[in-house]
Every structure is written in structure tokens, then in C-alpha cells.
Amino acid sequence: MRSLSLRISLTLAASQLALLALATAFAYAIGDRVLTDQFDQDLAARAAAYRALVEQEGTRVGIDGREALALAASAPRELVQIWGPGGHRLFRSAELGERSLPKPRGDVGAVSIAETTFEGKAVRILAVRGEVARVEKSLWSGKAGESAVIAMAIARDSAELRRARAGLLTGLLGGAAVLLVSAVLLARWSARRGLAPLRSFGREVGALDVETLGGSFDPAQHPCELEPVVAGLNDLRGRVDRALRREKRMNATLAHEFRTPISELRAMTSVALQDPSDADFTRRALEQVHRVSGRMAELLGLIRQLVHLAREEPEPALEDVDLGELVAELRPGLQELADARGLCLADGGLDGARVRANRAALASVCANLLGNAVLYAPQGSTVRYGVRSDAGGVVLGVSNPCHDLSADQVERLTEPFWRGSTSRSDPDRHGLGLSIASEMAALAGLGLRLSLRDATFVAEVLFPGAGLVSGPCGPAAR
Amino acid sequence: MRVLLIEDSPVLQEALAKGFSRQGVALDVVGDGAAGLALARNNPYDVLVLDLMLPGLDGMSVLRELRAAGSDLHVLILTARDAVEHRVDGLRAGADDYLIKPFELDELFARVQALARRKYRRKDPTLRIGPLTLDTAARRVTKDGEPLELTPREYALFEYLAYRCGEAVSRIDIEDHLYGTTHLPSSNAVDAAVCALRSKLARRGVRDLVKTRRGVGYVLDSE
Numbered sequence: 097m098r099s100l101s102l103r104i105s106l107t108l109a110a111s112q113l114a115l116l117a118l119a120t121a122f123a124y125a126i127g128d129r130v131l132t133d134q135f136d137q138d139l140a141a142r143a144a145a146y147r148a149l150v151e152q153e154g155t156r157v158g159i160d161g162r163e164a165l166a167l168a169a170s171a172p173r174e175l176v177q178i179w180g181p182g183g184h185r186l187f188r189s190a191e192l193g194e195r196s197l198p199k200p201r202g203d204v205g206a207v208s209i210a211e212t213t214f215e216g217k218a219v220r221i222l223a224v225r226g227e228v229a230r231v232e233k234s235l236w237s238g239k240a241g242e243s244a245v246i247a248m249a250i251a252r253d254s255a256e257l258r259r260a261r262a263g264l265l266t267g268l269l270g271g272a273a274v275l276l277v278s279a280v281l282l283a284r285w286s287a288r289r290g291l292a293p294l295r296s297f298g299r300e301v302g303a304l305d306v307e308t309l310g311g312s313f314d315p316a317q318h319p320c321e322l323e324p325v326v327a328g329l330n331d332l333r334g335r336v337d338r339a340l341r342r343e344k345r346m347n348a349t350l351a352h353e354f355r356t357p358i359s360e361l362r363a364m365t366s367v368a369l370q371d372p373s374d375a376d377f378t379r380r381a382l383e384q385v386h387r388v389s390g391r392m393a394e395l396l397g398l399i400r401q402l403v404h405l406a407r408e409e410p411e412p413a414l415e416d417v418d419l420g421e422l423v424a425e426l427r428p429g430l431q432e433l434a435d436a437r438g439l440c441l442a443d444g445g446l447d448g449a450r451v452r453a454n455r456a457a458l459a460s461v462c463a464n465l466l467g468n469a470v471l472y473a474p475q476g477s478t479v480r481y482g483v484r485s486d487a488g489g490v491v492l493g494v495s496n497p498c499h500d501l502s503a504d505q506v507e508r509l510t511e512p513f514w515r516g517s518t519s520r521s522d523p524d525r526h527g528l529g530l531s532i533a534s535e536m537a538a539l540a541g542l543g544l545r546l547s548l549r550d551a552t553f554v555a556e557v558l559f560p561g562a563g564l565v566s567g568p569c570g571p572a573a574r
Numbered sequence: 575m576r577v578l579l580i581e582d583s584p585v586l587q588e589a590l591a592k593g594f595s596r597q598g599v600a601l602d603v604v605g606d607g608a609a610g611l612a613l614a615r616n617n618p619y620d621v622l623v624l625d626l627m628l629p630g631l632d633g634m635s636v637l638r639e640l641r642a643a644g645s646d647l648h649v650l651i652l653t654a655r656d657a658v659e660h661r662v663d664g665l666r667a668g669a670d671d672y673l674i675k676p677f678e679l680d681e682l683f684a685r686v687q688a689l690a691r692r693k694y695r696r697k698d699p700t701l702r703i704g705p706l707t708l709d710t711a712a713r714r715v716t717k718d719g720e721p722l723e724l725t726p727r728e729y730a731l732f733e734y735l736a737y738r739c740g741e742a743v744s745r746i747d748i749e750d751h752l753y754g755t756t757h758l759p760s761s762n763a764v765d766a767a768v769c770a771l772r773s774k775l776a777r778r779g780v781r782d783l784v785k786t787r788r789g790v791g792y793v794l795d796s797e
Contacts (some may be wrong), residue, residue: 140646198685274698284686351656352654352655352656353677354652355674355675356583356586356654356675357654358675358676359582359583359586359654359675359676359677360585360586360589362587362676362677362678362679363585363586363590363593363677363679364588364589365678366589366678367590367592367593367596368592370593370596370679373745374696377592380588381589384585384589387585388585551674
């Protein structure tokens with residue numbers, strides 16, 4: 097069942113049906129009891145009347161039973177039989193003829209009422225044995241004024257009681273049916289009304305598109321039960337929007353990155369084709385075309401590498417890596433550039449520092465971070481690197497003085513194609529190095545943290561957990 | 575026609591410099607915004623071709639500063655930024671045209687020519703000067719349907735005088751529009767060019783079209 101509203105309506109209706117059934121049964125039981133009691137009280141009253149008559153008339157009640165017969169005749173659907181102290185028949189209704197009602201047995205004073213069949217008819221019989229005071233007119237033996245035990249059975253056709261019960265049942269069932277229909281309708285209405293905010297929220301979510309994704313749902317406009325969902329969706333919207341924007345920006349930048357070299361190729365070849373006899377320019381154009389196309393191929397390679405890294409890749413194999421040894425391998429190339437720029441490369445202590453990592457990925461990340469530091473540090477300044485222990489593991493830090501980056505710009509450094517300068521005048525910089533380093537670090541399970549502290553740019557590689565196998569753990573480069 | 579190109583790609587600079595010079599256009603090329611702004615402020619360019627993403631001062635800032643200083647230089651933005659908002663921003667900042675990279679060289683020339691015509695309040699690319707017809711789009715001068723063989727420099731000189739037909743144009747003015755800042759013409763370069771133009775016109779029976787105004791310069795007299 098896909099409709100939540102219908103599901104709730106049916107659940108409510110089923111509960112209400114069960115409650116109604118119980119209530120109807122309970123009401124019927126009470127009603128039946130009341131009707132039966134009433135019937136039985138009536139029988140008891142009749143028995144009391146007969147008893148009074150016996151006390152008054154004694155044995156005459158059977159011999160000259162006009163009053164008894166009149167009493168019996170007042171209830172035509174009633175059969176009465178009275179037995180005297182000796183068990184002889186004292187009185188019985190004319191309708192009984194030669195038939196006899198069951199004679200009551202048991203203790204004196206005991207009254208029993210039972211539902212049974214008599215002569216094929218459902219009757220309710222009151223049976224009683226009781227003492228009656230003797231009277232003068234009594235023909236019973238014994239002294240006047242002494243009591244005698246008589247037995248009495250009064251049977252009354254219970255059709256009236258059954259009809260009353262049937263009426264009660266019909267009334268209750270009818271009422272229950274009306275209540276049930278009302279309850280179902282009410283449940284349906286309540287469910288729809290109760291679920292209206294959810295439907296409204298669903299419509300709001302359904303109406304989301306790329307343009308509106310950046311906003312957020314107002315928690316105050318939605319029921320508190322939906323607050324976690326609203327908060328979760330808002331968070332998700334924010335993340336998806338940021339990812340989309342980043343993707344869009346990257347696509348735009350990607351297109352942009354190729355526009356300039358394509359323009360260069362087209363302009364060069366167009367001018368060369370205008371005058372093929374200009375051999376010098378044609379050769380120059382061919383050289384430029386070769387260079388530009390090489391640059392484009394390099395850019396494509398970097399993009400391919402980035403896309404490759406961004407995909408789900410199998411976890412790279414980990415090994416013990418000697419950080420000192422790894423950086424020492426990179427150092428000659430770095431030192432050359434550092435010397436050219438008058439920089440000092442300060443080793444904050446890497447010897448013997450061993451971490452558990454993927455060597456190739458770590459080498460790529462370190463080469464990028466150290467290369468950037470040497471390239472962008474102000475001339476004559478110092479680039480520092482070192483390892484330190486951190487609460488969460490081990491940190492390899494690379495730092496250099498930096499005066500031309502803001503905190504906002506640092507946040508965008510790992511964004512593909514982002515460059516501090518808007519100019520593309522340095523064709524050898526594509527703005528992909530840190531993006532690739534970041535992806536590479538993520539792939540190798542390492543963290544990469546870039547920050548700006550007191551005009552110093554700090555890049556840190558985080559080795560989670562017990563990354564450091566052995567080695568120094570002093571203060572890292574800052 | 576004299577054009578300033580502010581573009582930081584050395585390859586594009588080289589290609590456009592060659593292409594424009596073949597068209598007889600005096601092109602000054604500069605790679606950064608601040609230097610370009612200084613050139614644009616101090617020289618009488620017909621058109622400025624401006625890249626947006628420049629080192630130092632970016633193209634939009636160059637444009638805004640020019641307009642703020644009251645310059646009516648015709649500016650064509652030549653950029654890789656293709657988003658509508660960029661185009662709108664550029665045009666709203668005072669650019670006269672916007673061309674997105676990659677572009678066709680012919681289209682760039684055509685747009686630059688159109689902007690130059692606009693500067694001289696001409697809409698028709700064909701000018702009629704006496705018996706001569708000057709097709710500024712094809713960069714060709716004809717007499718009775720027969721083309722005159724002019725060098726790019728002679729064509730540029732004739733075109734400039736034709737745009738200012740009837741006006742006395744000084745030598746310095748002509749020099750400013752025929753030569754870029756990197757080209758230092760000899761002191762009589764303008765006179766020599768005028769002389770060469772006159773002799774080619776005379777060979778086709780067109781005399782006294784380019785007249786000398788003593789102490790002022792030259793005037794193209796079509797009557």
C-alpha cells in the first residue's frame with residue numbers, strides 16, 4: 097500500500113472497528129443482563145404473589161382456586177405449578193392440563209431460575225421451595241399458625257425476552273454500523289488533515305531544481321516531527337549545491353582553459369595560411385602550434401589524472417615509508433629552484449621518521465606541497481618542513497611565508513583550475529597541482545590541511561591513527 | 575587605423591600583430607593591464623582590443639578606469655569568458671563589442687573595422703572619394719572598377735585621410751595612426767608615404783586628390 101494516508105485511515109478504522117465491536121459486545125452483555133434481571137424479577141414477583149395466595153388460601157388454593165386461576169390467567173404465557181408439603185399437587189395452571197412442570201428440589205428457600213425448553217418451547221423457569229405460614233383455612237395437618245414447606249415452579253415463555261434481546265442487539269449493531277462509517281470517514285479526514293504538512297513538504301521537495309537547490313527549507317514552517325528530516329535535507333541541499341556549483345565552475349573553467357590555447361592555434365594558423373610564402377612566420381607558427389598543442393596535451397593529462405583519482409579506486413597498498421628518505425629524493429630538484437630564488441630549505445627533523453602510507457601517493461603529495469612552497473615563497477625567505485605528533489596521529493608540515501593569499505583564497509586552493517591570479521599568462525601553471533595532491537591524499541587515506549597562520553602558508557599531511565611507525569616527534573614546520 | 579591589443583598570451587600577441595600588420599593596421603601590443611591602460615590614455619587609438627583576464631590590473635578594471643576618465647575609445651573585449659553575465663558586465667562597463675575565444679581572425683578584423691568606422695561616424699564600408707571607391711571591408715581602392723595596387727601602409731594612409739575627407743590632417747596625426755609605439759618612423763616617413771600614394775594615384779590619372787596645407791598637413795579633397 098503506497099498511500100500513507102490510506103494506510104493510516106485503514107489502521108485507524110480497524111482500531112475503531114475493534115473498539116466498537118468490544119463496546120457493542122459489552123453493551124449487549126449489560127443490556128441482556130438488565131433485560132433478564134427484569135424478566136426474572138417479574139417472575140419472582142409472580143412467585144411472591146402465588147406464595148401470598150397460598151399463605152392466604154392454604155389448601156383451598158387448589159380446591160377452590162378461583163383466585164389462583166385468576167392470578168394465573170393474568171399472565172397467559174405463564175405456567176404455574178405448586179406442590180404442597182407432602183409433595184402433592186396444590187395448584188397448577190389450567191394450560192398445563194395433565195402436563196407437569198419439573199418439581200423444584202434442593203434446600204428450602206433456594207430460588208433457581210433457568211432457561212430451558214418445555215414441550216418444545218423456550219421457557220424460563222423459576223423454581224423455589226419455601227416455607228409458608230399455616231392458616232386457619234388450611235386443610236393441612238398440623239396446628240394452625242405453623243409453617244409448611246411448599247414447592248413452586250413458574251415457567252414463562254421467553255419469546256418476549258428473546259425479542260427484547262434481539263431488539264437490543266439490532267439497535268446496538270445499527271448504532272455500531274453508523275458509528276463505524278462515521279469513524280472511517282473521520283479517520284480518513286483526520287489522516288488527510290494530519291498528513292497535510294507532510295504532503296506540503298513533499299511538494300516543496302518535489303519542486304526543487306538546480307536553480308532552487310541552494311536555498312533551504314524553513315524549519316519553522318514544518319511540524320517538529322519533520323525537523324530532523326528538514327535539517328538533514330537542508331544539509332544535503334547545501335552539500336549538493338556546493339558540489340554542483342563546484343562542478344559547474346570546473347566545467348566552465350575547463351572550457352575556458354582550452355579556449356585560450358585553441359584561440360592561439362587558430363590565430364597562428366590563420367595568419368600563417370594568409371601568406372604561406374612568409375616562410376619565417378610559417379615556421380614560427382608551426383613551432384608555436386607544436387608548443388601550444390603540447391601544453392594542451394599536458395593539461396588533458398592532468399585532467400585525466402584528476403578524473404581518474406576522483407573515481408572510486410581500490411585502496412592502495414600501504415607500506416612503511418621513511419619520510420626523510422622520501423624528501424631527500426625530492427630535495428635536489430627543489431634545492432635547484434630554491435637556490436635560484438635565494439630560498440633556504442629548513443629541515444625540521446625528518447630523519448628516521450617512518451609512517452605507514454602508500455609511497456607513490458605520498459611522494460606525489462610531498463612533491464607538490466614542497467614544490468609549491470619553493471615556487472611561491474617570497475624570494476630570500478625560508479621554506480620549512482618537518483613532522484610532529486598530533487592528537488589524531490602524525491602530521492607532516494610544509495610552510496612558507498605568504499603575503500598575497502587571503503583565508504578565502506586558501507579555502508579554494510584545492511579547487512581545480514583555481515589560481516590566485518586571474519591571468520593565464522603563465523602557461524605552465526594549470527591550477528591543478530593541489531587538486532591532484534588533495535585527491536591523491538584522500539585516495540591514500542591521508543588528510544590534507546591548508547591554512548594561513550600569521551602570514552605563513554601551512555600545508556599539512558595528516559597520517560591518521562598510529563601512522564608514525566618510528567622517528568622524531570618534535571614541533572613541525574609552522 | 576591604429577589599434578591597441580592588451581592580451582597576456584604571447585602566442586596571440588604574435589599572431590595578431592602579424593595579422594594586423596598585414597592589413598596595414600598599426601598595432602600596439604601589451605601584456606598587462608596597467609601598461610595597457612597607460613598606453614590607451616596617452617595615444618590616439620581607433621580601437622582597443624582588450625582581454626579580461628590579465629596579470630595585475632584586469633581587463634574590466636582597465637575598461638572602467640578608461641570610461642571613468644572620460645575616454646570614448648572604442649573597446650572590443652576579446653576573452654575566453656563566455657557566460658552571459660560576463661558579456662553583460664563587459665558591455666555595461668562600457669565595451670562596444672564582445673568577442674569570445676576561440677575566434678575567427680577575419681571576424682576579429684571585421685569587428686575592429688566596424689568599430690573604427692563607427693569612430694568616424696561611417697556606416698557604409700564603401701567610401702567614394704572623387705573617381706575612387708574605397709572598400710574598407712575588402713581593404714581595396716578601385717577606379718572605374720579596376721583596383722589600385724597599394725601597399726598596406728599606403729592603403730592605411732589613404733583610408734585614414736578618406737575617413738577624414740575634407741579635413742586638414744597633421745603629419746603627427748597621420749604618424750600616430752600609421753605607426754605603433756614600437757615603430758619609430760623616420761622624420762619624413764609620412765611625407766614619403768604621401769608622395770608614394772600621390773604617384774600611384776597619378777599613374778591612374780587621379781591628380782590633386784591629396785593636397786598639402788602648408789604648416790598644417792594634408793587634406794583629401796574630393797572635389
